[in-house]
Amino acid sequence: MRVVVEGLAHRFPGTDLLFEHLDFVAEPGSTIAVCGPSGCGKSTLLSILAGWEKPYAGTVTREGVNRVGWVFQNPYGVAERTALDHVVFPLLAKGMRRKEAELKALEAMGLFDLEYAADRRFSDLSGGEAQRLMLARAVCSKPDMLLVDEPTAQLDTRTAHSVSHVLNNLSGQGMIVLVATHDPDTRDACDRVLDLADYAPGGSKSQESELEE
Numbered sequence: 001m002r003v004v005v006e007g008l009a010h011r012f013p014g015t016d017l018l019f020e021h022l023d024f025v026a027e028p029g030s031t032i033a034v035c036g037p038s039g040c041g042k043s044t045l046l047s048i049l050a051g052w053e054k055p056y057a058g059t060v061t062r063e064g065v066n067r068v069g070w071v072f073q074n075p076y077g078v079a080e081r082t083a084l085d086h087v088v089f090p091l092l093a094k095g096m097r098r099k100e101a102e103l104k105a106l107e108a109m110g111l112f113d114l115e116y117a118a119d120r121r122f123s124d125l126s127g128g129e130a131q132r133l134m135l136a137r138a139v140c141s142k143p144d145m146l147l148v149d150e151p152t153a154q155l156d157t158r159t160a161h162s163v164s165h166v167l168n169n170l171s172g173q174g175m176i177v178l179v180a181t182h183d184p185d186t187r188d189a190c191d192r193v194l195d196l197a198d199y200a201p202g203g204s205k206s207q208e209s210e211l212e213e
């Protein structure tokens with residue numbers, strides 16, 4: 001299972017190129033931090049990898065990737081439902097029995113130190129708790145590729161550190177994991193770094209590719 005990105009470039013209609021000459025291979029075993037300044041195209045790159053956005057140029061080949069999990073920047077849930085329900089429902093929808101689903105859900109919530117909030121209503125969770133809940137839900141559904149957008153934006157330093165390390169460990173469990181982040185600590189916790197600033201028009205990698213041609 002892998003994702004092969006070749007010669008990728010993107011611009012939206014009427015805007016300048018965000019990045020160009022982007023080549024990389026994403027495989028299970030190493031978590032990739034996608035970095036770069038605000039507006040450089042980190043979220044856009046995740047959308048392209050997921051197949052939601054068609055790239056302006058280049059190709060993305062997904063080999064053996066059937067299920068894609070996505071954790072958005074802004075957590076979204078059902079106000080009246082408990083935190084546990086949010087993680088359990090996708091498992092029930094897959095046909096798992098309630099008891100087994102609850103055990104699996106609590107295990108995933110435990111990865112993000114969230115068991116204590118299992119019975120709280122979604123509307124009572126803090127922004128950081130809701131964000132960690134979305135991570136637990138995504139991990140629980142065992143996607144082939146997990147795309148995470150700014151997972152630590154709403155977390156204090158210590159919780160952010162712990163979440164970053166969990167995300168890095170996930171790639172060792174057979175998932176392709178990419179994390180878009182501004183957070184230097186999250187970047188450092190990941191095995192690999194893809195800095196989109198290098199691929200901006202005129203960026204160092206972008207120029208290298210032009211010299212090679």
Ligand SMILES: Nc1ncnc2c1ncn2[C@@H]1O[C@H](COP(=O)(O)OP(=O)(O)OP(=O)(O)O)[C@@H](O)[C@H]1O
Nearest residue numbers: 012013015018036037038039040041042043044045
């Ligand atoms: N559908 C769209 N049409 C036109 N422009 C868009 C569209 N989606 C995003 N953009 C623009 O493309 C640029 C890249 O957006 P993107 O959200 O990928 O950046 P980012 O690196 O994730 O930013 P941030 O770090 O602030 O979240 C931004 O300037 C954004 O306004």
